[in-house]
Amino acid sequence: MAIVQKSSNSLAEEANKPTRNPLRWVLLLPALLVIAVTVIYPLLSSFVTSFREWRLIYSPRPGGFVGLENYVRAFSDAGFLNSLQVSALYVLLSVSLSLMLGLAIALLLSKPTRLNIFVRALLIFPFAVAPILKGFSWRFMLNPEYGVYAQMIGAVIPPLKDYLWLGNEFSALLSIAMSEVWGWAPLFALMFIGALGSIPSELTEAARVDGATGWQIFWKITLPLLAPVIYIVALLKIISSLKMFDQVVIMTGGGPGDSTQTLYYYVYQIAFRNLDMGYASAVSWILVLVMGLFAFLYVRTLLGGRH
Amino acid sequence: MQNPALRKRLGQGAEVLATLAVIFFVLFPLAWIALASLKNEVDVYSTRLFFQPTLDNFRAIFSHPVNLGPKVWVSALVSFTTVAIAIPLAAAAAYVISRHRFRGRDLVFVAILATQFVPAVVVAIPFFALFRSAGLIDTPWALVIVYLSFTLPYAIWMLRGFFDALPVEIEEAAYIDGCNELQTLRYVTVPLVMPGILVSAVFAFISAWNEFFFALILTRSDSVTLPVGIQTITGVRGPMWEQLAAGGMIVMVPILVMSLFIRRYFVQGITVGALK
Known part of the structure; x- marks a missing residue:
């Protein structure tokens, strides 16, 4: 990854002179101050709130401390437990589909022919599209009456004709996942193409001469060599999938039933529909801890070379 | 498949088809938004590529x-x-x-x-x-x-x-x-x-x-x-x-x-x- 670069030290030594110190803090402090106000303060504030009772409908000020009650409540709350399950399934679906599709696209476009280079240039577009538009376009195209995708699937697999993609529990979550996979898989493909380019061709040539089939080369050589990149992008996608919110609002509103209420969507409901800020803070801190674990692994891997 | 030349050509054909499928997958939702924005409230539900384009929608949303x-x-x-x-x-x-x-x-x-x-x-x-x-x-x-x-x-x-x-x-x-x-x-x-x-x-x-x-x-x-x-x-x-x-x-x-x-x-x- 190009992000991990060696830092340069010779100037740094020189810059360590005390005379340069004031400038350093003048340049560094404004950013740190803004981060402290916009991230650290709310993070700590909601941590404190997570131990308090605070219903915003009754009072603009937080109420008394209730110890661990909000956290205990979460683990007996069917809605929360359901959202944990939905988020876990969603992460599994969207990560595995993005990886498989991304890998397939990368292998297909790995040879630098003119057509392939043209198609690679198109791969960034879906990711840049606003999530709400991803949601709206997929919702339309999966409509069994007039949606092109629903009709194409119906033509290939007749039993799925007239299938309500967003009206059934599993397929609704799958549809949300697909609207995200549409953005991520092409981007993964770009990352994999970069990594494939660094695999020496002698390696695969030699295997071919020894009589290995394309399938064997893929499983025994290509995939193991891609493993580090796959690990990094999978972590990135897990972190992003835990934040799934926009398309839930646009495509399903959490339904049918509560089958697409992701953890993120559930916290939104408690905090900004029920205005139960104490409980919402506790649940959001559970989310912080889960995401923190993956973020830790991600940052550690990316910075691995330096620290 | 006995003939290696035929086999190679079939392989290339499959590759081109798969590449076209990728282009379709990547661009279609974008193309849908672009086309639908130019359709009237009836055409938007049809999959026809040829329709009378209109700018009415842009007038309407403003x-x-x-x-x-x-x-x-x-x-x-x-x-x-x-x-x-x-x-x-x-x-x-x-x-x-x-x-x-x-x-x-x-x-x-x-x-x-x-x-x-x-x-x-x-x-x-x-x-x-x-x-x-x-x-x-x-x-x-x-x-x-x-x-x-x-x-x-x-x-x-x-x-x-x-x-x-x-x-x-x-x-x-x-x-x-x-x-x-x-x-x-x-x-x-x-x-x-x-x-x-x-x-x-x-x-x-x-x-x-x-x-x-x-x-x-x-x-x-x-x-x-x-x-x-x-x-x-x-x-x-x-x-x-x-x-x-x-x-x-x-x-x-x-x-x-x-x-x-x-x-x-x-x-x-x-x-x-x-x-x-």
Whole structure:
């Protein structure tokens, strides 16, 4: 990854002179101050709130401390437990589909022919599209009456004709996942193409001469060599999938039933529909801890070379 | 299949077909939005490629009741203000982290990276209560404040990479020629790292422009942004798809044009969490 670069030290030594110190803090402090106000303060504030009772409908000020009650409540709350399950399934679906599709696209476009280079240039577009538009376009195209995708699937697999993609529990979550996979898989493909380019061709040539089939080369050589990149992008996608919110609002509103209420969507409901800020803070801190674990692994891997 | 030449040709044919399928997969949802925005309320439900294109939808969304005009303005104001604050601050901080060596530097950097992964919902809860008491709900400033929470950390991370990639020898030459650090920064370092600053600015703009979650919570009517605005384009029978697509074009086209300019840095930007 190009992000991990060696830092340069010779100037740094020189810059360590005390005379340069004031400038350093003048340049560094404004950013740190803004981060402290916009991230650290709310993070700590909601941590404190997570131990308090605070219903915003009754009072603009937080109420008394209730110890661990909000956290205990979460683990007996069917809605929360359901959202944990939905988020876990969603992460599994969207990560595995993005990886498989991304890998397939990368292998297909790995040879630098003119057509392939043209198609690679198109791969960034879906990711840049606003999530709400991803949601709206997929919702339309999966409509069994007039949606092109629903009709194409119906033509290939007749039993799925007239299938309500967003009206059934599993397929609704799958549809949300697909609207995200549409953005991520092409981007993964770009990352994999970069990594494939660094695999020496002698390696695969030699295997071919020894009589290995394309399938064997893929499983025994290509995939193991891609493993580090796959690990990094999978972590990135897990972190992003835990934040799934926009398309839930646009495509399903959490339904049918509560089958697409992701953890993120559930916290939104408690905090900004029920205005139960104490409980919402506790649940959001559970989310912080889960995401923190993956973020830790991600940052550690990316910075691995330096620290 | 006995004939190796035939087999090879079949393989190539399959490859071309698969490549066409990839093009279809990538472009079709974009093409749908573009085509639907030009269709009338009947054609939008048909899959015909040939239809009488109309600009009525664009006229409709800029008049009553959708009134997208003010929302475009708020989105632009909030996105540009966020960029104008975040990028200079981030560049200054990234420069120090890249070029200076001081105790706690790595700790500061890792702490900044960690804030990149704080979920928006945690930031939203205290700010929602705070903005409510301060009367800042439904103002652009509330959005700018919370948008800094996700643009600034990533921009520092990304810009540090750009500063690190710059050979220090050039700056050292400026010092030898008698420049002080501020002069070197202004006349040598910043101009050289300008492409990186612009790339980071574009990423910050895209993430602010596309943002939905904070805008949904913190706005009511006056400061509704484009993404929140277009989801209200509904009639009695659900979304009015043709107008929604026209609104979608206004959200999407500037972003697609911008992403062309940062094409080479796209993967790098996503890796540091520039867009989510």
